[in-house]
Amino acid sequence: MHPFTFSRTTDPATAIAAHAQDPYLAFIAGGTDLIGLMKDHAALPERLLDISGLPAMARIEALPDGGLRIGALARMSDVAADVEVRRRFPVIAESLLFAASGQLRNMASMGGNIMQRTRCTYFRDEDDLPCNKRRPGSGCAALYGLNRLHAIFGWSDDCVATNPSDVAVAFAALDANVIVQGPRGERSITFTEFHRLPGNTPERDNVLERGDLIISIEIPPRIEGRASYYLKLRDRQSYEFALVSAAAAVAMDGRRIRSARVAMGGVAHKPWRLTAAEAALPGVSLDDIEALKAAIATSFIDARPLAHNGFKVELGQRVALRALQVAGGRA
Amino acid sequence: MDDIHTPRVQGDLRMHVSMTVNGLLRTLTVEPRMTLLDALRDELAFTGPKKACDRGECGACTVLIEDRRALSCMTLAAMHDGQQITTIEGLERDGQLHPVQQAFIERDGFQCGFCTCGQIMSAVAMIEEAKAGWPSAATTDVTRPFTVADLSAAEIRERMSGNLCRCSCYPNIVDAVAEVTRRS
Numbered sequence A: 001m002h003p004f005t006f007s008r009t010t011d012p013a014t015a016i017a018a019h020a021q022d023p024y025l026a027f028i029a030g031g032t033d034l035i036g037l038m039k040d041h042a043a044l045p046e047r048l049l050d051i052s053g054l055p056a057m058a059r060i061e062a063l064p065d066g067g068l069r070i071g072a073l074a075r076m077s078d079v080a081a082d083v084e085v086r087r088r089f090p091v092i093a094e095s096l097l098f099a100a101s102g103q104l105r106n107m108a109s110m111g112g113n114i115m116q117r118t119r120c121t122y123f124r125d126e127d128d129l130p131c132n133k134r135r136p137g138s139g140c141a142a143l144y145g146l147n148r149l150h151a152i153f154g155w156s157d158d159c160v161a162t163n164p165s166d167v168a169v170a171f172a173a174l175d176a177n178v179i180v181q182g183p184r185g186e187r188s189i190t191f192t193e194f195h196r197l198p199g200n201t202p203e204r205d206n207v208l209e210r211g212d213l214i215i216s217i218e219i220p221p222r223i224e225g226r227a228s229y230y231l232k233l234r235d236r237q238s239y240e241f242a243l244v245s246a247a248a249a250v251a252m253d254g255r256r257i258r259s260a261r262v263a264m265g266g267v268a269h270k271p272w273r274l275t276a277a278e279a280a281l282p283g284v285s286l287d288d289i290e291a292l293k294a295a296i297a298t299s300f301i302d303a304r305p306l307a308h309n310g311f312k313v314e315l316g317q318r319v320a321l322r323a324l325q326v327a328g329g330r331a
Numbered sequence B: 001m002d003d004i005h006t007p008r009v010q011g012d013l014r015m016h017v018s019m020t021v022n023g024l025l026r027t028l029t030v031e032p033r034m035t036l037l038d039a040l041r042d043e044l045a046f047t048g049p050k051k052a053c054d055r056g057e058c059g060a061c062t063v064l065i066e067d068r069r070a071l072s073c074m075t076l077a078a079m080h081d082g083q084q085i086t087t088i089e090g091l092e093r094d095g096q097l098h099p100v101q102q103a104f105i106e107r108d109g110f111q112c113g114f115c116t117c118g119q120i121m122s123a124v125a126m127i128e129e130a131k132a133g134w135p136s137a138a139t140t141d142v143t144r145p146f147t148v149a150d151l152s153a154a155e156i157r158e159r160m161s162g163n164l165c166r167c168s169c170y171p172n173i174v175d176a177v178a179e180v181t182r183r184s
Helices: A012-021 A034-039 A076-081 A083-088 A090-097 A102-107 A110-115 A167-173 A275-280 A289-297 A311-329 B036-043 B099-106 B116-131 B153-159 B170-183
Strands: A005-008 A025-028 A047-050 A060-062 A068-071 A177-182 A185-190 A213-219 A228-233 A244-253 A256-265 B015-021 B024-030 B062-065 B068-071 B084-086
Touching: A012 A025, A012 A047, A012 A177, A012 A213, A060 A083, A068 A083, A076 A083, A076 A090, A076 A102, A076 A110, A083 A090, A090 A167, A090 A228, A090 A244, A102 B062, A102 B068, A102 B116, A110 A167, A110 A213, A167 A228, A167 A244, A167 A256, A228 A311, A244 A311, A256 A275, A256 A311, A275 A289, A289 A311, B024 B036, B036 B062, B062 B116, B068 B116, B099 B116, B099 B170, B116 B153, B116 B170, B153 B170
Parallel strands: A005 A047, A025 A047, B015 B084
Antiparallel strands: A060 A068, A068 A213, A177 A185, A177 A213, A228 A244, A244 A256, B015 B024, B062 B068, B062 B084
């Protein structure tokens, strides 16, 4: 790793001011992504500010209205084990448990989880191959390279990377809010607007600005929360990033879907919400496979697979179908 | 991006870090970029945690930080000032091996042994996680309470998936962990 300085703070205002003023300063909490990026020379901060000691930011609160507030410093493992998280939103607990390993889940913070950068091998490559995310203007090696793991939705000629977070997919499906404190005060960002599509600025993964500190993630009460499920398919059964994943949450009238929320991972630069399918699903019976398939297909009309990931179009629809079936079965 | 060969931060960056390692308070002088793994191995001579992938992919460097399993290669020593670290060297009590160590011997849970310290540290903490009622990706229904009695072979395999063994001793590792949970 390159040389850098290290300090810590227990005062959010100090952290925000330091980050706003200093473009070469990075926050560190769990460090499981940032340290990997530094080892691969994909992040070269000159100053690290350890924010893991900021007070009251590791709480997991079950709110009286049925929602949740998850502090940005809460560890993945604590959130996944929390009884109320499991009861109210199983999809959140499952998406966390299907990610990383027991060791990493004990280290990684929730704020860091949703900030983690793509696993695109060209981005992480130490040999510094063309990557607009790593070196803006250098090109995208994955566009015509090995892109089996890359996006089928929303990509641009500048970047075809996917977002690696699992819990972000669950948060997108549930329309969670990211509570951020910045130099100009606090604001709430709707989860589906937190991550960006690459466009011609793929170096920016999300809408945060210098000086922004994630305080918590809030999940409003959702009638679909309890009957929810996370399905993740990957090249090995455990400890691997997704080829394709789906977070599904449904409210049912008997065997008929009253309302559905579905988001997918492994298919785009951000968690990909199946908006068209969600509009087509209400009224469909869980037993009518053809109608479920037809509803899901409406969200795949605009899929644009690359040379090596055409399989994600079919696989994605099957994953969405099975996630909906299992979620519905939990109602 | 900046040229990594001309670091802008120069000079003596070393700082003092105090940690309780295997029950003894130790103060080190380290550069901020030193991982906990390198500090344990190179500064304190605890060579139980192994440096294999150095990227958080293999689990050979697993130690306990404040009694929880963690990858010492993916964290900086400077981040653990004032904390308690346990390596495999700290498991033995009064000349007696930890039950998990004993079970790995009895169940033949290793061949070359390079991953074993990490496997054992991971298993020690994993059993505590199960006792605390933590579910896993192998748990069918996370909304239900989880107990150690639910710790099937599939559960153990999933919970130990962060530790790779290239000799592929997995069946015997699972047996060793199952044996310890049966006895406890």
